Amino acid sequence: MNVLQELKTKILLFDGGTGSLLQEAGLKPGELPETWNITRPDFIVKLHRDYLEAGCDIIKTNTFGANRFKYNSSFEYGLKEIVTAAMENAKRAVREAGKGYIALDLGPTGKLLKPIGQLEFEEAVTVYREVVEIGAAQGADLILIETMSDTYELKAAVLAARENSALPVFATVIFDEKGKMLTGGTPKAVIGLLEGLRVDAIGMNCGLGPIQMKPLAAEFLKYASVPVIVNPNAGLPRSEDGKTVYDIGPDEFETAMKEILDLGINVAGGCCGTTPEHIKRLDRLRKGREQKLPGDKQLTVATSYASAVEFGADPVIIGERINPTGKAKYKQALNEKNMEFILEEGISQQESGAHVLDINVGLPEIDEPEIMALAVQELQGITELPLQIDTTNTEAMARAMRIYNGKIMVNSVNGKQEIMDAVFPLVKRYGGVVVALTLDEQGIPGTSEGRIEVAQKIYREAEKYGIGKKDILIDALCMTVSSDPLGALTTLETVRRIRDELGGKTILGVSNISFGLPVRENINANFFTMALYSGLNAAIINPGSEPMMCAYRSFRALAALDENCAGYIDAYKDAGQTSAAGAGLISGDMYSKSPETPETAGTPETSETPGGVPSGEGGEARLFLSVLKGLKEQAGRAAEELLFDKEPLDVINTCMIPALDRVGKGYEAGTVFLPQLLMSAEAAKAAFDVIREKLDESGRSGGKKGKIILATVKGDIHDIGKNIVRVLLENYGYEVIDLGKDVPPERIVREAEEKHVPLVGLSALMTTTVPAMQRTIAGLKEKAPWVKVMVGGAVLTPEYAEMIGADAYCSDALASVSYARKIIG
Structure with missing residues (x-):
């Protein structure tokens, strides 16, 4: 056995x-x-x-x-x-x-x-x-x-x-x-x-x-x-x-x-x-207890590093805008391997209410596997939304699925045996939620019955790879009503039957329904509402389209999915004063979405930041938002622009530090996550580098707030926490002396004496290395009694830190910044 x-x-x-x-x-x-x-x-x-x-x-x-x-x-x-x-x-x-x-x-x-x-x-x-x-x-x-x-x-x-x-x-x-x-x-x-x-x-x-x-x-x-x-x-x-x-x-x-x-x-x-x-x-x-193994929960879930989006009764919005079709600027960006357009579009769709981001980088003249992998990596750095890779290139699909940090969505497979043979082994290996189109070697069936048969064929083939029905979203396919008057009705019937007869989940690319018609948003929004009523679980749409989002919010209120209509009210309570779609950007919120959305990562709080939040479209607002969103190239350009008529310290104090503080508040509240925190710090660093160059040219020193020693203690090579603290402290203007990992107590004490630093930060992940931390603290108290010591690590608690003689226990990097401000200013 x-x-x-x-x-x-x-x-x-x-x-x-x-x-x-x-x-x-x-x-x-x-x-x-x-x-x-x-x-x-x-x-x-x-x-x-x-x-x-x-x-x-x-x-x-x-x-x-x-x-x-x-x-x-x-x-x-x-x-x-x-x-x-x-x-x-x-x-x-x-x-x-x-x-x-x-x-x-x-x-x-x-x-x-x-x-x-x-x-x-x-x-x-x-x-x-x-x-x-x-x-x-x-x-x-x-x-x-x-x-x-x-x-x-x-x-x-x-x-x-x-x-x-x-x-x-x-x-x-x-x-x-x-x-x-x-x-x-x-x-x-x-x-x-x-x-x-x-x-x-x-x-x-x-x-x-x-x-x-x-x-x-x-x-x-x-x-x-x-x-x-x-x-x-x-x-x-x-x-x-x-x-x-x-x-x-x-x-x-x-x-x-x-x-x-x-x-x-x-x-x-x-x-x-x-x-x-x-x-x-x-x-x-x-003894005497019966083993009760969990049953299959039949949950359809896509995840990122920090959040999970479940596909069920509450509809999911998949943002469609990261797609080169009809976008000359995007095509140019892809050819130049410039990810800025993709990152901006991703943030914009998150602000507008998307729960998942679709990524399509398909151009005949580019290396699609390389660019798809790069786009996935870059987007994961600035958004916690799950991603959907949209490609027919199986090499690009494989590379993206391998490096993706979570359970990815794959768009798409269909009933063609060749396609299923290529895609399903990848899903078995890496996991994923698959978008499955109801077409096969004979094309797109003209009837609901035909599409149901293709869906069943896909389910059967997926089962051979251990891929259950819960990890497949059936796309019933929208045929434009301008050429097929019964196209919408066939699609809606298929959606209902997949839900009621097959017990499956469905998805649609809604905008296909209106090709060739004027004022397409009218058709799209009304068809979207009809599809939601028919049981649609997810829609690939433009979340920046107010008619589409209005249909979504209205449906949720009418279908008893929006408790007390709170989401609808929140979206439109100021409709007479400002545009709902633009509220997030104008207010300076890092990300903005309706609170009624399916479970995803949260959003940073929107309270005022000390020093005020720059508003409008000027350079201050651009720098603030670039730091807030972790856009390095934008931050550098915005800082350079501001330095034409502003003093470097004014740029730092009125834009950069308030933005970092805003992100920090979101992190402390659990609505911003570590990757976003660090990407914001990297964006701030890009701006600082521009400012520092300006100061060097003028012969002035940028100055530092004070010196801080950081070290992972003797015997411990786990320097994750210490490295995170270093990045944030440097971007708040402190001079960090990073001694690295596995550092003997004697060296830390000697460096503190010689550099006469006011603050030392010590990190330990393992229980076995805490005694080394205690010996280091004792040595500092004896040889450098003026030094304050902050400690952190998975094995520490506030009480434990106090018992080994530390002056402060810092649960995370932001707490270390707060303590540094208290000690140094």
């Missing part, structure tokens, strides 16, 4: 913490836990065996941080040596215990992926592939990808596991208490991504204790169609006598986990701070 077969019959248990127990056993600050596979194999074997004897079914190899960034030619041990030793220890423990499955443990690399970091997506895939190949060859039973805080890195790890082994893949991520990942992902977005990638079991670990995880577990069970995993910490950490301890012992853990097991989870275990005794209590809890 393999692990997936056994999972069907009983609740399975993972083991508990490793690093926290290694610390208790003498792991030194800065010492890499994976080296104990070689230097202290007997201890690792005993730890595995203790967990197995406590009742766990699956042990995790001691390879959480094993990758090329730590174990390379410059280190004492190579990657293959470390992973092989870890597998040998695990296999020995299983032999001695007489039972157990071995999970090859893959943790985060510690680096952010492009566009918000420096690590290339394919390099991340390679980093994980190297470990997978070694572990699979050594006999692992499954692969566990755990403690992931970024869906993009998560996808890279899943692809590496799937493409280089035949092993089952389990994946767990970290959420904060607001139910968000570091880069903004929600449970629904994570579930959509992982189920699309055919992961066998999904869930969460680390970061939180079982009490905080309970509502998140309930949300996973609500949406997931695969087994759900919950591996919490033993509560929250604190420091006692220089040691890290956790606030939930085995008794409290058992009580809290009983409530989670009662919800119906399928796999349980522990993370930081848990011990064999915690797992023994879990084993006692599961």
